[in-house]
Amino acid sequence: MLGRTYGQNCSVARTLELVGERWTFLIIRDALMGVTRFDAFLTRLGVARNVLTDRLNRLVDNGILDRVQYQDRPARHEYRLTGKGRDLSPVIITMMEWGDRYLAGEAGPPLRIEHDGCGGHAVSQLFCEECERPLTVDEIAPRPALADALARGDM
């Protein structure tokens, strides 16, 4: 569906090729919430069975979910996030934070992400690795990584 010119060399476009579909995002969201079984995804999402099967298979094929047998007779499987899958947490969390801010309505945010260790509120934060401080969205700009490497004399 997407044209050829848009993302030969763009990590956002490549990521969207794998997970850029609403059901897929919602499956990953639920998996991060601890959902593992087909029927649980089915009930929570209200998605058609064949669509769910297709999306789960794609996620397994792309190494984002592992399909693991948890019962013998009859054979039953569950879906567990791989490390690659868990590493999508920040994408889901930043979406959630934006939704909390702009779309949550009067009831307020339904969920909060917590630090397991101390129970504190875990947030996504832009951060400068050089001067080691938090940044706002107005303090950042994209630059071609190659040009940058050339300028530094790395290449």
Add this chain to the structure above:
Amino acid sequence: MLGRTYGQNCSVARTLELVGERWTFLIIRDALMGVTRFDAFLTRLGVARNVLTDRLNRLVDNGILDRVQYQDRPARHEYRLTGKGRDLSPVIITMMEWGDRYLAGEAGPPLRIEHDGCGGHAVSQLFCEECERPLTVDEIAPRPALADALARGDM
């Protein structure tokens, strides 16, 4: 398209309702890169004209882009991110970081996000507001915000 049960009260689902479509994500990505004009989006994305018009209109209707006239005769408009739109940067950046890590291939990441002030590498970081330290994806868990507020005696 999405079932009713999935997200009556989920900020991720609500965010996906607004921006959860690949072209829309890519338009926002390009807008964050400084693209403002219809023809520039058209060329970069290789998207059909009617699809682009539809997606831009939806983004304007939802307050993510402003449509601003920049020329009189003939009247010409450009699309500028609002504050609400710029606040989607972390969503795009976390997708980019995941893509850089898992999908970039041998050429390496094509772009890097920089801190305007010092030119340092700007990254997205999970952070605990309580103990004020960076967190990994394995140190976090979602909790219902309401239950949490009740437990704290806030409500």
